[in-house]
Amino acid sequence: MNAAPDQFARVLLESADISRAVTRIAHELLESNKGADDLVLLGIPTRGVPLARRLAARLAEVEGTNVPTGSLDVTMYRDDLRRHPTRTLLPTELPPGGIDDKVVVLVDDVLYSGRTIRAALDALGDLGRPRAVRLAVLVDRGHRELPIRADHVGKNLPTSSAERVGVQLSELDGRDAVVITGGQG
Template sequence: MSESRAVLEGPDIHRALTRIAHEILERTKGADEVVLLGIPTRGATLARRLGERIEQFEGVKIPVGSIDITMYRDDLRLKPARPLGRTELPADGVDGKIVVLVDDVLYSGRTVRAALDALNDLGRPTAVQLATLVDRGHRELPIRADYVGKNLPTAKSEKVKVYLQETDGREAVLLVKEAAK
């Protein structure tokens, strides 16, 4: 049996993404050279949402895509086979662009490392930044998010579950504690 509590609800997620969109615009001095690449599944949804917000603020439609990291994961030999996802690059690619990788939860850093390896095979951006809805700590690699919706200190035994309307039919971030056996 597990116990869970909501740490972000729909309006909180909306506000966090709005703040991240503004921070991206401030740090990159506008949206002209920015490309958002989401890490599927929920990172791709969050990237689309960020792109929509930036378009609302700036009146500029920025390129949004997704980057499949399946073949770049360092745990392929430890877990059963997975289906390959799709990498969808904007028409102009990533060369010379500021690429913002977008994911839902930053934990060990291994997913981001895989995304960096995948991105390396796709082109040569000017810079790569990271946006995440939740940073829960416990890094195993020296990776830090540039934009964070919520810093959420967790125990290693806890899980963070992100639910988004497009993929899950609801909006929430839950902290799940497994009950002692």
Template sequence: MSAEPAAQTPAEAPPGRVVLDARDITRALTRISHEVLERNKGGDDVVLLGIPRRGVPLARRIADRISSVEGHEVPVGSLDVTMYRDDLRRGPARALMHTEIPPGGIEDRTVVLVDDVLFSGRTIRAALDALGDVGRPRVVQLAVLVDRGHRELPIRADFVGKNLPTSLVERVFVRLEETDGLDTVTIDTRPEQPAGSEEAGQS
């Protein structure tokens, strides 16, 4: 993901064609939450780690839904992958994000990494390297709001909100209430990014 941008104001409409609105995102996250519980036979050993920037609020929303079903709090944190990326020398300097490992750590736990868009797979490769420096989970799973295809590495998501076939010239923009003032996913084909926005389709 790119360096953290300035958040959009709620009145600023995102570019492109809307493919998921707020209700779609809510339904997708609810479905992912139930799939996580089903796959892991409950949430007792589950820890959710969001990949900044927008993976973090997504992880918190999923954790809230799991907690409401399980009747107890599910640990949730964040995992910065900036210094583990393989493209640091190919672009401008990236701002460091925040890593926050919940109390109790991740040792011998089921860690669910959460991100907004899965594309090349390189962000997730970096996340796996970063994870190795903070503990040794028993299992690592991946949940994404959108899988847009075009993988460059043999990485797949365990839980997907929306499979979204795209062309390489298209950009996928995720906007969330916590970071941007609204919930929406759009596809745009313009060649340049709008000022102050983040292309969320390069993970």
């Protein structure tokens, strides 16, 4: 979710903060997995894809091995298509080795209701059978509607439901920032 700048926008994370969060998540992943063996990173479009690539680059720096990375479009698995019927389909790209018997790490920018991740789990079921699935998010803002929890979180940002959290990444937006808008005025 990309927040448009307005007079009440507050920058909560800047480029250096995002970089530190990605580094921390990379180290946590390596620690919990006991290395990079059998890891596959799947970014959820739109901003989860560049985050997954950044995470893979950081894992390569630390571990000295390339972690397969791809993207997982969940559009057709969403439960809100009736409310928002026009969505652009983005490619699902699995790494050459697939996901069977791998530890798949879903990577997204913001965890909110949990519905996107539920859709991602449904999509994964059609693509293969991972040994385990983990979730890494840059921002966890709370307000879950489903029993879904991230395994690796860059930053917990408690918000009101009237606020919007927008992640901006240089690959798509020309700068790195996490911005909150709305709520109080």
